[in-house]
Amino acid sequence: MEILKKWFKAGYDGIFEGTSKNMRIALYVLIVLSILFGIFAIQILFWGLGYTDMDNNFAWGAWIIGDLGLVALGGGAFTTGYLLYIFRVDKLRPIINSTVLIGFMCYLFTFVFLLFDLGQPLRAWFGFAYPNWGQGVYPVSMLTEVFFCLSLYFCILVVELIPTVLEHKVLIKNKYVAMVAHYMHLLMWTMAAGGTFLSFFHQGSLGGGMWGVLYAKTVWYAPHFFFMAVVAAMAGGTSFMTLVPYIAGKIMKKEVVPMETYQILTRISGFIFIFYFIFRSYDIYAAVYKYAPMGGREFIDMWGGYYGIWMLVLEMLLFAGPLIFLNIKKYREQEKFMVIGASCGVGAIVVSKLSVLLHGFSAPNFPWKGFTAYGPTFQEWIITFGVFALMILIYMAFVKWFPLFPHLEHNEHDAHH
Amino acid sequence: MKEKVKEVKMKRRWGMAIDLDKCTGCGKCSVACNQENNMPIFEDDSDVPKRVAFLELMKVTNDRDAKFPDVKTAYLPKMCQMCEGNDPKNPNPPCVSVCPAVATDVGDDGVVSQIWSRCIGCRYCQTACPYEARVFNWWKPEYEGSFKKSLSTDVSVASRGTVVKCTFCSHIWKRERDAATAKGILDINAVLYTPACAGTCPTGAIVFGDLNDHDSEVYKLTQTDRAVRLTNPVDDVKDADKKKSLLKAKQFTNPKVYYLTSQQWLRDMMRFKKNS
Numbered sequence: 049m050e051i052l053k054k055w056f057k058a059g060y061d062g063i064f065e066g067t068s069k070n071m072r073i074a075l076y077v078l079i080v081l082s083i084l085f086g087i088f089a090i091q092i093l094f095w096g097l098g099y100t101d102m103d104n105n106f107a108w109g110a111w112i113i114g115d116l117g118l119v120a121l122g123g124g125a126f127t128t129g130y131l132l133y134i135f136r137v138d139k140l141r142p143i144i145n146s147t148v149l150i151g152f153m154c155y156l157f158t159f160v161f162l163l164f165d166l167g168q169p170l171r172a173w174f175g176f177a178y179p180n181w182g183q184g185v186y187p188v189s190m191l192t193e194v195f196f197c198l199s200l201y202f203c204i205l206v207v208e209l210i211p212t213v214l215e216h217k218v219l220i221k222n223k224y225v226a227m228v229a230h231y232m233h234l235l236m237w238t239m240a241a242g243g244t245f246l247s248f249f250h251q252g253s254l255g256g257g258m259w260g261v262l263y264a265k266t267v268w269y270a271p272h273f274f275f276m277a278v279v280a281a282m283a284g285g286t287s288f289m290t291l292v293p294y295i296a297g298k299i300m301k302k303e304v305v306p307m308e309t310y311q312i313l314t315r316i317s318g319f320i321f322i323f324y325f326i327f328r329s330y331d332i333y334a335a336v337y338k339y340a341p342m343g344g345r346e347f348i349d350m351w352g353g354y355y356g357i358w359m360l361v362l363e364m365l366l367f368a369g370p371l372i373f374l375n376i377k378k379y380r381e382q383e384k385f386m387v388i389g390a391s392c393g394v395g396a397i398v399v400s401k402l403s404v405l406l407h408g409f410s411a412p413n414f415p416w417k418g419f420t421a422y423g424p425t426f427q428e429w430i431i432t433f434g435v436f437a438l439m440i441l442i443y444m445a446f447v448k449w450f451p452l453f454p455h456l457e458h459n460e461h462d463a464h465h
Numbered sequence: 466m467k468e469k470v471k472e473v474k475m476k477r478r479w480g481m482a483i484d485l486d487k488c489t490g491c492g493k494c495s496v497a498c499n500q501e502n503n504m505p506i507f508e509d510d511s512d513v514p515k516r517v518a519f520l521e522l523m524k525v526t527n528d529r530d531a532k533f534p535d536v537k538t539a540y541l542p543k544m545c546q547m548c549e550g551n552d553p554k555n556p557n558p559p560c561v562s563v564c565p566a567v568a569t570d571v572g573d574d575g576v577v578s579q580i581w582s583r584c585i586g587c588r589y590c591q592t593a594c595p596y597e598a599r600v601f602n603w604w605k606p607e608y609e610g611s612f613k614k615s616l617s618t619d620v621s622v623a624s625r626g627t628v629v630k631c632t633f634c635s636h637i638w639k640r641e642r643d644a645a646t647a648k649g650i651l652d653i654n655a656v657l658y659t660p661a662c663a664g665t666c667p668t669g670a671i672v673f674g675d676l677n678d679h680d681s682e683v684y685k686l687t688q689t690d691r692a693v694r695l696t697n698p699v700d701d702v703k704d705a706d707k708k709k710s711l712l713k714a715k716q717f718t719n720p721k722v723y724y725l726t727s728q729q730w731l732r733d734m735m736r737f738k739k740n741s
């Protein structure tokens with residue numbers, strides 16, 4: 049008992065020592081959310097999905113939105129890795145550790161969400177054991193592709209993350225650890241290349257192709273959806289990768305990443321957003337004039353309901369942020385506009401994913417049925433936000449104990465001398 | 466004798482014709498289906514969107530707010546439509562290609578099968594199905610009272626967290642074939658069968674049979690002007706060239722379940738043409 053008390057105290061001090069009051073409250077909230085997550089996770093995994101508001105018509109809900117969002121935003125990891133290791137944009141180095149960590153968590157928790165969404169989580173390995181691959185090189189089922197690409201890419205992210213862990217100030221003192229970390233850094237470009245290749249496919253499949261191939265569902269059917277999702281991930285992901293360390297830096301009141309790095313990344317993000325905007329405009333055009341009539345429906349009929357046109361309008365408004373503020377130098381160089389631009393970019397991507405899912409399921413399949421609505425139950429909310437809380441906690445832990453921001457270490461190092 | 470079995474080619478392509486003008490909405494088909502396929506029976510089954518049933522008896526009205534004499538109603542028994550895709554020789558139902566675990570497949574008799582014990586419950590097939598024909602076991606199946614004693618031994622009871630669907634009562638065909646085999650008849654095409662819903666309909670609205678057999682009643686019914694398939698827009702295109710290019714551009718469901726009706730409003734409703 050005494051020992052437990054001691055441990056608890058040590059742990060408590062380790063986490064809370066030297067934190068401000070606000071920080072402490074935030075930490076309490078995050079920890080409570082994580083504990084609730086654990087409790088309801090047991091309920092869902094043992095007693096089934098009946099406790100959610102999903103039903104036979106609204107077959108997927110909050111967690112798939114989480115998946116789509118996490119994977120799209122985590123896509124910034126492969127874009128940044130590619131730019132740094134293949135294109136040698138060396139100014140991105142200060143941000144790469146943070147980027148890899150975010151990517152790692154996005155994919156880790158995508159797995160968690162996916163597992164919750166399976167009716168039979170214990171059969172998850174069937175996806176590998178009995179894949180729906182068909183005859184060709186490319187799998188028949190988009191989900192098979194997601195299973196394989198996601199797992200492989202996750203392995204790559206683990207490898208990319210290892211040097212950050214090895215460079216922990218205690219570990220790196222060991223000669224061998226230092227050597228391994230050094231060589232891993234040198235070989236990282238192979239990982240970046242492999243990661244980009246894999247990422248390209250699962251971004252496309254989970255983000256868009258998965259919906260685009262549903263030829264019988266006119267709300268979703270769009271063969272180009274696959275490619276659009278890749279562009280969306282590159283655009284939104286890079287914005288997201290800027291925002292997270294920026295916010296962390298604001299909270300820590302330190303310059304964790306030099307402004308120059310943010311500038312490069314947001315500039316790239318803004319540039320890709322131009323392409324994404326054009327692509328998305330074409331997408332809407334094609335939906336209205338090509339795919340809706342092909343499916344015997346009218347676009348405007350389909351886009352009514354609770355999650356209809358307004359979401360599209362909101363998305364378009366949010367587009368203005370990255371398009372203007374991230375592309376015009378005058379604005380981008382002001383911190384305020386840069387942040388607004390990146391936030392709007394992330395917002396646009398999230399809204400587009402929300403609307404794909406909510407609207408797609410809400411639109412009626414039969415003319416005599418109306419639009420349906422979906423209201424996640426308490427369990428769904430808790431599991432969704434619990435995952436986000438866990439992600440924030442892990443990020444905070446890395447900021448505290450691992451060399452996530454080399455820039456910061458350098459500065460502190462210099463200050464010592 | 467083994468070689469003989471190998472040589473036999475599947476001739477059947479099962480299909481259905483449902484006469485909506487005959488259907489009274491009595492719901493016997495749905496009850497028979499539930500009984501035949503071991504559908505769970507909960508004490509409280511009022512949560513309709515989560516209910517487990519293969520056959521849904523849909524009530525169709527021309528306009529919810531319409532008053533007598535303008536209001537029109539029909540009942541539409543809806544089960545899996547056994548979609549075929551554009552090419553009957555190479556069937557491609559929307560739900561089959563998406564399954565990551567090959568838990569659902571389409572047989573050479575055209576029936577879209579589903580193996581509950583292989584399904585991981587991802588519900589991608591449900592998302593892909595435009596006819597809401599697939600249902601998920603949101604709860605552990607239960608059988609109130611003494612219902613458990615009447616379970617059919619030909620259909621496995623699904624576990625919680627798996628997707629199930631209508632299989633045109635394929636197990637009945639298997640049973641008939643087994644009986645024929647016992648008599649020494651090894652031809653897979655030797656016997657026909659009747660699914661539970663078709664066998665029980667008191668007005669004879671549901672006709673089941675082989676669409677490849679042009680002498681069969683079901684085939685003849687599907688060729689009449691009264692036949693219409695549920696929300697399959699390519700059927701509306703009369704111009705042959707246009708139809709061809711449309712089929713080339715995109716897959717369509719092309720179900721093997723046909724509905725028969727002479728009521729124009731109902732035909733329009735089934736086509737997403739609400740206002741005519």
Ligand code: SF4
Nearest residue numbers: 564584585587588590
């Ligand atoms: S729910 Fe089952 S049958 Fe449907 S796609 Fe997933 S694994 Fe396949």
Ligand code: SF4
Nearest residue numbers: 545546547548560594
């Ligand atoms: S009706 Fe649905 S379940 Fe049946 S074959 Fe078509 S898509 Fe598949």
